[in-house]
Amino acid sequence: MFHAWRAQRVITYAGYILGFPGDTPERISHDIRTVQQELPVYLLEFFILTPLPGSADHQALYKSGVWMEPDMNKYDLEHVTPGHPAMTSGEWQEIYRRAWDLYYSAQRIERIFRRAKASGIKPVRLLNHIPQFYFTFLQENVHPLQGGYFRRKLRRERRAGLPRENLLVFYVRRLREVVQTHVKLASFYLHLHRIRLRVERDPTRYSDAAIALADDGLLPTRLKQKVLAGVAA
Numbered sequence: 001m002f003h004a005w006r007a008q009r010v011i012t013y014a015g016y017i018l019g020f021p022g023d024t025p026e027r028i029s030h031d032i033r034t035v036q037q038e039l040p041v042y043l044l045e046f047f048i049l050t051p052l053p054g055s056a057d058h059q060a061l062y063k064s065g066v067w068m069e070p071d072m073n074k075y076d077l078e079h080v081t082p083g084h085p086a087m088t089s090g091e092w093q094e095i096y097r098r099a100w101d102l103y104y105s106a107q108r109i110e111r112i113f114r115r116a117k118a119s120g121i122k123p124v125r126l127l128n129h130i131p132q133f134y135f136t137f138l139q140e141n142v143h144p145l146q147g148g149y150f151r152r153k154l155r156r157e158r159r160a161g162l163p164r165e166n167l168l169v170f171y172v173r174r175l176r177e178v179v180q181t182h183v184k185l186a187s188f189y190l191h192l193h194r195i196r197l198r199v200e201r202d203p204t205r206y207s208d209a210a211i212a213l214a215d216d217g218l219l220p221t222r223l224k225q226k227v228l229a230g231v232a233a
Helices: 002-007 025-038 056-064 089-103 106-118 129-140 167-201 221-226
Strands: 011-018 043-048 227-232
Touching: 002 011, 011 025, 011 089, 011 129, 025 089, 043 089, 043 129, 089 129, 106 167, 129 167
Parallel strands: 011 043
Antiparallel strands: 011 227
């Protein structure tokens, strides 16, 4: 399927769920490397396995007496909410954070650009997508689906029980946050731009296992179950 999209010069992205019963930090790291090396996927987003209230998973865990987070605000696919047989909550949360850095390392980003070029996809098309997926998490500490290039915050909208901040204090701090965020965004964008130019100017023909494989028959069944495919044309 991924190769069929690649043949049409479509940028593919996938969602990856972390925290299945057999997962450990080491196994998750290994699986991410497998995806990087063997699947022609350009963009990857991560989710924490979450037993959403009302789902069969939530009911099964409840009946089994497994601990689950009582704060409903944390059931957002970004926070650990149930107990896990092989990881502590801290280990699980940490590998979720580290997964983004593992996948979007500088070396990996260069490989993404090179793979795109070799597949007939202009690397510049990825220049806006990578900050959207990675910088949002890196800077704002929220999942890309909750982010954007300008984060909207209103002084009057606070969690119940918290006092409303002083007008001057709020807007001075907010202005500082906006400036700092966009300076960092510009720096990150320039970093990607330099990598892209280096790749586009390199006449070397690029290939890797993901491009060479005719199908995904060698991909472990466990990964097939965990990778949810999507497309960003």
